[in-house]
Every structure is written in structure tokens, then in C-alpha cells.
Amino acid sequence: MSRPADPHAKIDLLRAAESVFVEHGLDNARVEDITGRAGKSKGAFYLHFGSKEDAFRQIVETLIARMASCLDDTPPLVDGVGTQGAVELLAAWRERDVEIFEFVWQNRGVMRLLLEGGKSAAFGYLIDEFAERSRVHTMRTLAWGVREGIFRADLDVELASLVLSGAYDRVARDMVKRQRKPDLTKMFEQMQRTLMYGLASPAIREITDPLVKNPRSRRSR
Amino acid sequence: MSRPADPHAKIDLLRAAESVFVEHGLDNARVEDITGRAGKSKGAFYLHFGSKEDAFRQIVETLIARMASCLDDTPPLVDGVGTQGAVELLAAWRERDVEIFEFVWQNRGVMRLLLEGGKSAAFGYLIDEFAERSRVHTMRTLAWGVREGIFRADLDVELASLVLSGAYDRVARDMVKRQRKPDLTKMFEQMQRTLMYGLASPAIREITDPLVKNPRSRRSR
Amino acid sequence: MSRPADPHAKIDLLRAAESVFVEHGLDNARVEDITGRAGKSKGAFYLHFGSKEDAFRQIVETLIARMASCLDDTPPLVDGVGTQGAVELLAAWRERDVEIFEFVWQNRGVMRLLLEGGKSAAFGYLIDEFAERSRVHTMRTLAWGVREGIFRADLDVELASLVLSGAYDRVARDMVKRQRKPDLTKMFEQMQRTLMYGLASPAIREITDPLVKNPRSRRSR
Amino acid sequence: MSRPADPHAKIDLLRAAESVFVEHGLDNARVEDITGRAGKSKGAFYLHFGSKEDAFRQIVETLIARMASCLDDTPPLVDGVGTQGAVELLAAWRERDVEIFEFVWQNRGVMRLLLEGGKSAAFGYLIDEFAERSRVHTMRTLAWGVREGIFRADLDVELASLVLSGAYDRVARDMVKRQRKPDLTKMFEQMQRTLMYGLASPAIREITDPLVKNPRSRRSR
DNA sequence: TATGAATGAGCGTTCATTCAT
DNA sequence: CATGAATGAACGCTCATTCAT
Numbered sequence A, B, C, D: 001m002s003r004p005a006d007p008h009a010k011i012d013l014l015r016a017a018e019s020v021f022v023e024h025g026l027d028n029a030r031v032e033d034i035t036g037r038a039g040k041s042k043g044a045f046y047l048h049f050g051s052k053e054d055a056f057r058q059i060v061e062t063l064i065a066r067m068a069s070c071l072d073d074t075p076p077l078v079d080g081v082g083t084q085g086a087v088e089l090l091a092a093w094r095e096r097d098v099e100i101f102e103f104v105w106q107n108r109g110v111m112r113l114l115l116e117g118g119k120s121a122a123f124g125y126l127i128d129e130f131a132e133r134s135r136v137h138t139m140r141t142l143a144w145g146v147r148e149g150i151f152r153a154d155l156d157v158e159l160a161s162l163v164l165s166g167a168y169d170r171v172a173r174d175m176v177k178r179q180r181k182p183d184l185t186k187m188f189e190q191m192q193r194t195l196m197y198g199l200a201s202p203a204i205r206e207i208t209d210p211l212v213k214n215p216r217s218r219r220s221r
Numbered sequence E: 001t002a003t004g005a006a007t008g009a010g011c012g013t014t015c016a017t018t019c020a021t
Numbered sequence F: 001c002a003t004g005a006a007t008g009a010a011c012g013c014t015c016a017t018t019c020a021t
Helices: A009-028 A030-037 A044-050 A053-071 A085-107 A106-113 A122-149 A157-175 A184-199 A202-213 A214-219 B008-027 B031-038 B042-048 B052-072 B087-104 B108-113 B124-146 B157-177 B184-199 B202-217 C007-028 C031-037 C042-048 C052-072 C086-106 C108-115 C124-147 C155-177 C183-201 C202-217 D009-028 D031-038 D040-049 D052-072 D086-106 D108-115 D124-149 D156-173 D183-201 D203-212 D215-219
Strands: none
Touching: A009 A030, A009 A044, A009 B008, A044 C108, A044 C124, A053 A085, A053 A106, A053 A122, A053 D183, A085 A106, A085 A157, A085 A184, A085 C155, A106 A157, A122 B008, A122 C155, A157 A184, A157 B184, A184 C007, A202 B008, B008 B042, B008 B052, B008 B108, B031 B042, B031 C086, B052 B087, B052 B108, B052 B124, B087 B108, B087 B157, B087 B184, B108 B124, B108 B157, B124 B157, B124 B202, B157 B184, C007 C031, C007 C042, C007 C052, C007 C108, C007 D009, C031 C042, C042 D215, C052 C108, C086 C155, C086 D156, C108 D031, C124 C155, C155 C183, C155 D156, C155 D183, C202 D156, D009 D031, D009 D040, D009 D052, D009 D108, D031 D040, D031 D086, D052 D086, D052 D108, D052 D124, D086 D108, D086 D156, D108 D124, D108 D156, D124 D156, D156 D183, D183 D203
């Protein structure tokens, strides 16, 4: 009966809000910029969001949720894998990293916003939570790897998880600002090579070392 | 232009501004909060700073400058060191890391502010610059290490520098929020052990591995 | 112009508007509150009323009109009644007062709104008009009473009408806020006794005094 | 040292606010109207008042306080006066009434605002409180008068106080809208004559009645 | 020079009213 | 006719900056 709700309205507003927030941060974003960019009225904004902060929260929470489900899609850490499948495991991890960073690239706008804590004082906790979440995810994997004999038994998983997730975090921060997407596959091969050594157990290194010591042998044809 | 009469005033204002910025971020800090905390008048503030942003810039630039000089105090990378002094070198690096993070701890307030981009959109470039600066510093060291045969010849110094400085960055972000200072010496020993493996050249690892593999010596073989 | 299809709609809206206006006053009432309470759409509201103010005016005007017809139901002031029927007259007036205040009680919500000028600046004239109307009514009766020799010949009818209608006004304002309806019959007996003395002519007082002085008869003389 | 505060600023703003509030009521008054009328900036307003409501409250509370002290200046109700001094007492009351209404006339702007509940929903309690306060004052006097034998023993002081304060209230409401100040002395003589009869005890009426019945006798000389 | 009162642009939010369906 | 999404003018309040003293 009534004028049907523009089904694009909220989406348009969210997209506009996203870009304005990315550009100016939460505090310096003007609602009028958002509505202007969306081609909507100021009233329309408040039809869909309770406040500027609310819109911001929706955007970031959506991202975090999608990011979380991205992390959770990780192949489960089944016990008893042992060291045999290590090479395959490493390959699987690389693949998952590529996937996640593909996602990061796709959402590099908001991702950057998130990594910068919304450029506001009020939502700093968001990035902290997000950082902690990914650190814990990393730590869980590391602890499992230690139990499975894949990682060094004396690994300080607490610190290592910080180092690892910090490394990924920075790579993400770097990528998010680029104009062109880097070659993710190559990147994570390098990264694994760079980081694995410090983490791998001696047994695993018996296997992986040759690959690293003579990288050309992999390419020999 | 003329030298302000009360040199104490500016210092008081800077200290107050620092604490207010740390608490509320650039955008949400009110000049009145700053002057109130400093026990100065608003006029005095504008006598010393052109604007709120200006005060912020001065604070952060000072920090960055001090941080930079902290990094530059690093023992120079003299060519021709070779692999003999590797153990000493690693120890020296650890020591320098401890020093730098001691500094970070001392300045954890502003440091945290810096790491959060001032909680504002306008100064995101500051932290980017800072991150880039420390990455370049790392990269220079890595490149030197590769030339000296300390690090793997096939190391992707670009990526490795990202990973390394990211790891340090995250450790810093973590520390900056703590109530109690962690045991830095122990921390960087662990960190070196965690990271070095991925970076070290085979030749170096002949030397460093035993140090790391010690734990294995406790195992039967 | 054309007859609205759903005659119920307007009634529902008026009832809802009434309760919302009573609760929040004209200015603080939101059209959406009214339509929500009526279970109608905002469009429907503007189908029946030109504006929020219009709805308000309709409600208050209706009340005033009904109030006026209530007053006009008063037995006409036929000249030549003389002082004989004074007692009956007083009883009739009391009865009419009870009736009017019964009406006030029934409509205490809007009545209160009216007595508060709609809690808005725009309709203050409404209550003024209403007050003036009831004062004039009172004054007419007083003038008639003076002519008939029922009230003191030297009565300042202008002032007395103000005093009288003010007294009634305040009693109404008081009642309108009560939870329970007071005993109106008893109330107006008291009121008459309180006010009549000051108004009555000596001749009338010869008659009415004994009625009032009864209590004294219980005292020794 | 600093620019000295304009000592007139707050007063100017209060005067302007008063007139704007009187004209438009609390809700429809625009802060900009007030500041414009006062020749001050919007900021200046918030330098002196926390909010529009705050300014309103200050104005009304000040009035109520002054009004209250006006009422309290009433000669105390000393017991044991008896009926001898009745005439003098009545004269004293008239005098006090004149004084109070002189005050009302002086402050007819805000007074009118107060009597209209600020033309807002939020401050209706103000007028209620004020009305109740003056009713209680009246009631206290009536009760005292009954004890002293000045008023009828069977007086319903509760209702009579309502009637009396209502009468005064309406007279005030009427005066407050006039262009010219009425002759207060004459007015309260009339009012006393109108109301006293209904209240006075028989004993008192022995004294006062002659004055009323033959008003000319007082003027005969 | 130092002060803090004064300024006013700027922005978030509300809500009466309109109008496409 | 009915609906309720869309509009945008309006307004309260904040706070960086200025400037009279």
C-alpha cells in the first residue's frame, strides 16, 4: 500500500557511510556527507540507524563477524595428525592465509578503518577485541601444533602468538593501503618460510629444512 | 615569534596535553581540559601552539624523534663482521631491543596514542610514517645481514621486514596496555629464538642452532 | 471535502490525540504517537486533520462547545422572580453546578489540558477565551441577581464575577487532578454557603441566614 | 587581567529570556531569539546557563522565591487577638493584598508565564506547587481565623482555601494581562466585602455588617 | 604577557509534513 | 483512500579560536 521501502536505501547508506568513515574516521565523518554521498536525505539515515555511532558499529561488527566466520572456516585441528602430513598441513595453512587475505583485500576499506580503531577514541576497544581474537586463534593453533609435535616443545605460545598475529596484522595493514593486490600465494610461501623455522620442531625441520636450504631444488626441472 | 616568558608554561601544557590526548584522542580532547589540567589559561595555550592539532603534532613528533634517535643509537652495521661474531651480535641486538622497549614502556602513554593514530583521521599518516620508518630500519639491518651471510641469501627482505617490524609492533601494542612491565630480557630472548630460525643463514644456524636446540638435548636420540 | 470513508478513523484518531495531548501537551506530542496509539497511519492523520494544531483545536473546541452548551442548559433567568423563590433558586444553582462539574470530571483529561492552555504558547488564547466566557456567564447571572434584588445592590459585578469564576476555576483545576471524584453535592453546598454571604442582598440574607446559621443554633446564646 | 566579564551579560540574557519565554513559552522559545534580543552570542548564553530549561528554571524559581518572601512578610498570626481588632486586621490584610498584587503587577510578564505553567509540559509542576503553596498559606490563615473566632466555626477550611486562593489566582491572571494597573486599594476593598461575608463569624459580622449594609455611612462626614 | 569571556560556525538529531505506490 | 518511507528545515548545544583588557 505505502510507498515501498527503497530496498537499496540501507545498503546505499552503509556503502556511503563506509567510505566516509574510511576517509574521515568516526568523529570527523559528517552525517550529511554520508547521506549526500548516498543520495539520500538526512532523515533517511535516521530511519535506518539510531545514530552515527550505530551505523559505525553495524559496519564494523558486520566486518568482524564475517572475518570471524572466515577464521572459523579453518580446517579443524584434528588430533593425531602427527608429523607425516606436515607438508600438506603447511600447504593447507598457506591456502587458508591466502583466503583470509583475499577477504581482507576485498574489504580493505573497512578493514583499514578497523585496524585504525575507527580513527576515534570511542571504538578503540573494537580493534583490541579483534586483535585479541585473532591472537587467541593463533595461539590455539600453536598449542595444538606443539601437542602434535609440529612446533618446538619449548615454544612460548603466548609470546609466539603475539609475534605471529602481529606479523600478520602488519602485513594486513600494509596490504590494505596498497593500490594493487600483491601476489598472495607467493607472499605466504615466503612468510611461512620466514616464520616456520622459528616455530617448527626439530623433527619437522628434518623435513622442511631441505626445502628451504635448497629452494632451487624445488624449482629444478 | 618572541621567546615566551615562562618556559615552564609550554612544558606544563605539553604534559597536560599529552595526558589529555592519551585519554581522549585528538578529536575528543578539549583545549579547556588541557589548560585546566596544566593550570594555565586558554590564551596561554594559543601563545605556545597555533592550534590543538599543532600541540598534538609537537607531542607526537617529539616522540618519534626520540624514538628515532633511540633506533639510531644502534651499533653501526660495519661491513665485514662475518659470521664469527654472530652470537655477540645477537646478544647486542637483544640488548638494543630491551633498551628500545624500555623507552616504549617509559612513554607508553603517548606511544599508545601514536600506535592508535592519535585516535583521529587527521594524523593517521604519522603512525604510517613511524611504522614505515621502523620497517625500513629493520630492512636495512636485514639487507646488511644477508650481505654479511648472517641471514639466508634467499630472504625476501621486503616481506621479512614487514613481518619482523609487525611482530615488534604488536608486542609494543600489547605492552603499552599492560599494568606491569614485562621481563624484557626474557621476552626478547624468546623472541629471537622464535624469529631467528626463519631468518638465519644455514651457516649461522650451524652456530645458533645448538643454542636453540638445547632443549632437544634433554631428549633421547 | 468528500466524506472520509472510515468515520471510525477520525474518532479513533481524536481519542488517541486527546490522550497524547493530555500526556505531553501540544508541543511535545508527536503525530507518530497519536497515529500509533490509534492504530492508524500518519497519512490517515493528515487525511482528517490539516495539522497537529488543527487536531488540537478540534479537540479543544469540541470541549468548549460542549461546555458552553452545558452552561446554556441553565434555567433561563426570567425577570420578576423576586426574592420569594430564592431558596429554590439557590438549590437549582447548586444542582446546575453539580451537573457542570460532573461533566468536568467526565472530561478531566482534556479539561486539564484546556486549563493548562494546551501546555503550549500557541493556544493560550483558548483558555483565556474559555475563562472569559465563563466569567461573562457568571457576570450575567450576577447582574440579573442584582436587578432582581437577590444580590447586594452595591456589588461590583465585574470584580465579583472574577472572584466567583476564579473560585470555580480553581476548584475545577483541583478536581481535575484527583484520583477519586469528590462528593459534588456536599461540595457545592459548602461553596454556596461560603460565597453567598458576600453576594446576597440584605433581604435575601434574612431568608438564607437561618439556613447557614443553623450551626450556631447548636451554640448557647 | 582577562577581559572583564560583562556584568550586564547575565542580566541582559535573563531579561531577554524572560520576554521570549513570556512570548513563546519554554518549548517554542528559541535560544537564538533570546541571545539576539540580548545582543549576545549563543555561546554567551551557555556561559551562564546550562541549558534553555536551566534559564527558564532560574527565572521562575527566582520569581517564586521572591513571591514566597512576599507572602512571608505577612504580619504573623498572633493568637489571642480576639475579635476586637477585627477591623484593623481586615485593613491590614487588604494592605498586604495590595502589596502582593503590586508585586504581581511589577512582574506581570513572568507571573503570567508562571500562571500558564511555562506554556510547556515539563514545568507544569511549577505552577501546581505555586498554587498549592499559596493555598496552604491561605488555609493556615483561615484556620487561625476560625480558632480566633473571626471566621465561622463551621467553615470547611480546605474548600474555602481553594475558593479563596482560586479567586485571588483569577484576579491575578486577569490583572497580568491588562495594559493599565487597576486601582488595587479599591479592588481589595470590594473583594473583602465580597468574600468576607461568607467567611466571617456571626460575632464579627455584628461589627462588619453595618459597614457593608450602609457603605455610605462610612463616607458620611 | 596573560587571562578567560565572548564568539559563532558547525553538527547531530528530531519530527511535521509530503507523496509515490 | 491508505500507507509509511522519505524529506529537510529547524534547533539545541559544543568548542576551537579570538581579543579586549
